[in-house]
Amino acid sequence: MTCQLSDLPTECLQEIIEHLENNISTLHSCLLVNRLWCKISVRMLWKDVWGYNYQQRSLRVTTSILSTLIACLPNESKEKLYKNEIFILSPNLKSPLFNYAEFCKVLSIGSLSGIVHNVLKKEPSDRSRLVIDEIIKMFVDQISSLKKLSYYSRFYSNFTLTYFPGVRDLSELCCSSNLPSNFFWQLSQICHNLQSISIDFHNEVSNELNEIKELISLQDNLKNLTLIAFAVSWVNIIPALKKHSNTVTKLHLYSEYYDLPLSFVSLFTNLQEIIPYKK
Known part of the structure; x- marks a missing residue:
């Protein structure tokens, strides 16, 4: 009797896909199999979205990451960016399928800062600072269990750790x-x-x-x-x-x-x- 992957319990499938954590291309392929595979794989992809040097990524990739994060922002933050004439989202971008921010287990302030400055390099620095601030606020609210914090950025956000419950598991x-x-x-x-x-x-x-x-x-x-x-x-x-x-x-x-x-x-x-x- 043969067993298909589709017949495996969700827990077993999740454990198998977790072993692909460092194989980005395979994880992207898993996204396309079905809804369950997509749900498991997307969590792995966003677990450490900073894991690959943003300087080696194309502007298209960094813009895509930033656009997705901004799409996940609460409406209050989006309105603040709009009032400051910060437009990163594509007008045709639909609402995100997942709340990607809550999947993050690693937070790199330096990598986030680098991505924002790379995408908004022609904009005034205060606009980049505002984008970083709003994204960090979202992470503070959405990440329930943070495993790694990297904080080397020249831009130091004043987010308050006492209001970051997810950092207890650091x-x-x-x-x-x-x-x-x-x-x-x-x-x-x-x-x-x-x-x-x-x-x-x-x-x-x-x-x-x-x-x-x-x-x-x-x-x-x-x-x-x-x-x-x-x-x-x-x-x-x-x-x-x-x-x-x-x-x-x-x-x-x-x-x-x-x-x-x-x-x-x-x-x-x-x-x-x-x-x-x-x-």
Whole structure:
């Protein structure tokens, strides 16, 4: 007796398609099979829509991504863009079949900023800023369970993490230290399950360092840690690292101008990989 894929339970089919996560062309083909396949595949495609370098995409692709996101915006946001003479949607574009924003498990502020600036490169910067703000607000409202946040953008949106319930499930944070005031404090109050943290240090403002130490200290199962210092030192962070000496398995350290103090590494009993580097 042979079994067709169409006969499989939805849960099994979903698990099979999830293994195609990094095969974009195949996932696009799955969209065309039937409604069920489409529903499962579109979730995978939008799980990390930033996963491919936007600079290597054609303007058509980046415009399509941005148009889809804008189509998902609430009417209030669309009216705000219209009043500011920001027209990205095609006049023939129908209402989206799905609420694509809620499928996102990864949020990259830098990639979003890059896509917007790429599409609106001939427009004043304040218009790009407004588009980014409204899309981020939508993500804050729609993403119920965020897994990864990447925050390196030169454009720093002032979205408030305390009103972002989906960030409670965050497991990976990649960011720079020079983020808006209270960012790290807000995150430390609601997110305690980070397994991977990567921070680029660009300054030594004591408040930010204290907030970063607090964030690191409050994590329950930190496994991967990357600290990168540009013309500053992250030595003051070391006391916060010692709490995780039994859980951290990967430790990547980079210092541009300061010697790396490595004596504390001996405390990490389960360390499997360490990459110390100084310029």
